[in-house]
Amino acid sequence: MNSDALEPPFVTKTTVVVRDDLEAWQRLNVTAFLVSAVTAAHPELVGTDYQDADGQLYLRMLGIPVLVFEGSGEALQAARTRATRRELPLAVYTREMFATGHDAENRAAVRAVAGDALDLVGIGLHGPKNVVDKIVKGSRLHP
Template sequence: MVRFETKIAVVLRADLAGWQRLNVCAFLVSGIAAAVPELIGEPYADADGTKYLPMFRQPVLVFEAPAAVLTAAHTRANTRGLPMSIFTADLFATGNDEDNRAAVRAVARDALNLVGLAVHGPRNAVDKIVKGARMHP
């Protein structure tokens, strides 16, 4: 088994509906992919030569946590300066990227109503950031 030096982790607020969890997770990991393109592997192809898009070269670990643990993870990631994407409850009411960014920009960091975050960094640092969260069932 390959042991990666870095870790990609997503933390979702435990009270989200199933569709919200999936939607938030997809948005969050897109931020990590955009910020750290070297995490993306080579394109795929099947035995018939059908081509498929590349994906992350390493696993993405998905966790769930109550709001307080998610807020603490956000603070720890910010303090360590690690690349992080966030999703707030306000984004469920918007319909495009411009409105999403405006909704986040309108709220101070400590007042964000976080429903998820994704972070990438050294394994030990990410483990400390997600402390208190549990693997998503």
């Protein structure tokens, strides 16, 4: 088995699941925020700087694939429940967060609602492949 998280075969999986009833800009926004959360929680998944043939440096990126799925609100809530039961950390994005202006307001919006009542529009997670697959069961690859 490969011990380098950035070299195939990948033993872990990074996945985002977004609501299937969001507008395109919302799906992209939610995906970006959730991937940033996974990246912050797992800095070992970030590669080194990119550089072109002229020597120009570019920012580092995640060095692994990110699979984006879509599902209903019920599918996202079921995935949240499965992840918390398995104690796999995850990022959440709720519908209320579209109306906030900054991170502190986002955290307050989530804090105000019990976990099983969150109006989830997206989740992001990283973990062992088989565990992540079980958690996102009921979602489908985003077209």
